[in-house]
Amino acid sequence: MAKVIDGKAVAASVVEQVTAASAALEAETGVRPGLAVVIVGDDPASHVYVSSKSRMAKQCGFNSVQHTLPAETTQDELEALVASLNADASIHGILVQLPLPGHFDSDAVIQSILPEKDVDGLHVVNAGKLMTGDLEGGLISCTPAGAMLFVRQTHGADLSGLNAVVIGRSNLFGKPMSALLLAANATVTTAHSRTGDLAGVCRNADILVAAVGRPQMVKADWVKPGATVIDVGINRIDAPERGEGKTRLVGDVAFDECAEVASTITPVPGGVGPMTIAMLMANTVTAAMRANGLKPPSF
Numbered sequence: 001m002a003k004v005i006d007g008k009a010v011a012a013s014v015v016e017q018v019t020a021a022s023a024a025l026e027a028e029t030g031v032r033p034g035l036a037v038v039i040v041g042d043d044p045a046s047h048v049y050v051s052s053k054s055r056m057a058k059q060c061g062f063n064s065v066q067h068t069l070p071a072e073t074t075q076d077e078l079e080a081l082v083a084s085l086n087a088d089a090s091i092h093g094i095l096v097q098l099p100l101p102g103h104f105d106s107d108a109v110i111q112s113i114l115p116e117k118d119v120d121g122l123h124v125v126n127a128g129k130l131m132t133g134d135l136e137g138g139l140i141s142c143t144p145a146g147a148m149l150f151v152r153q154t155h156g157a158d159l160s161g162l163n164a165v166v167i168g169r170s171n172l173f174g175k176p177m178s179a180l181l182l183a184a185n186a187t188v189t190t191a192h193s194r195t196g197d198l199a200g201v202c203r204n205a206d207i208l209v210a211a212v213g214r215p216q217m218v219k220a221d222w223v224k225p226g227a228t229v230i231d232v233g234i235n236r237i238d239a240p241e242r243g244e245g246k247t248r249l250v251g252d253v254a255f256d257e258c259a260e261v262a263s264t265i266t267p268v269p270g271g272v273g274p275m276t277i278a279m280l281m282a283n284t285v286t287a288a289m290r291a292n293g294l295k296p297p298s299f
């Protein structure tokens with residue numbers, strides 16, 4: 001049976017470091033890190049995530065502000081809000097919760113955020129810094145940054161000689177994850193829905209990262225014996241065994257069977273999810289310290 005990574009515990013230790021850095025910033029400059037979270041529309045799942053982000057921000061000692069806009073908000077109105085947050089010196093991090101309702105040009109909204117306040121790491125400037133190996137100068141997308149912390153805890157900082165396979169190629173996760181693994185000297189394959197013999201490709205992986213959005217798709221015979229398996233999927237499926245109409249969260253990995261083959265594996269829930277929020281806090285304190293001429297710790 002594989003070692004199961006406790007994402008909540010690792011996230012708690014990151015949050016502890018963030019809280020200390022935030023207190024040090026405030027003691028030295030009188031400035032509290034400011035995080036603005038913008039949510040448009042009334043998707044209930046999004047509201048759950050946003051409230052846990054606000055709660056965690058307060059726990060870190062941040063000034064946390066939430067802007068809740070109606071679903072009918074226009075592109076111009078949303079970009080005007082971002083512009084006012086860009087100009088607000090008390091705000092160091094801006095997160096626009098995705099997905100936005102269908103009538104928005106999400107990319108235009110994201111690119112309107114100042115790169116130094118883009119705590120999601122989605123601005124082309126931040127994506128470009130990551131792709132060109134400048135890991136210290138920009139802000140890195142929270143979920144891959146969190147997944148990478150698990151990888152470092154398991155394998156150390158140098159992945160020389162190890163094969164890593166990332167299933168998924170989104171700008172939010174797959175591409176930055178592949179870039180981080182490559183920067184750590186892994187030999188990286190970015191697999192996706194059009195990959196041939198996906199199972200065979202995955203069986204080569206010493207580090208297998210699944211971000212496909214298909215419940216329990218990765219099976220035991222896709223996993224190299226002794227591999228590290230990181231599950232980035234969050235899928236809600238029916239759970240009639242829990243009672244009529246009940247659901248539960250599962251990842252993209254068939255956990256029980258893969259845990260028999262892997263040496264280390266992350267659970268869902270309690271794996272990458274809590275780390276995403278912790279790394280958002282880390283990016284916010286990083287942005288606030290840089291804005292005030294201090295060198296942030298490395299997380």
Ligand SMILES: Nc1nc(=O)c2c([nH]1)NC[C@@H]1CN(c3ccc(C(=O)N[C@@H](CCC(=O)O)C(=O)O)cc3)C=[N+]21
Pocket residue numbers: 049095096097098099120142234249268269270271272273274275276277
């Ligand atoms: N601009 C933007 N940035 C994001 O980072 C972003 C976003 N939009 N939109 C939605 C997704 C999703 N996301 C999650 C964060 C934490 C958990 C999390 O903590 N999950 C818990 C379970 C939570 C539950 O029980 O529902 C866990 O995995 O243990 C999940 C999902 C951030 N996202």
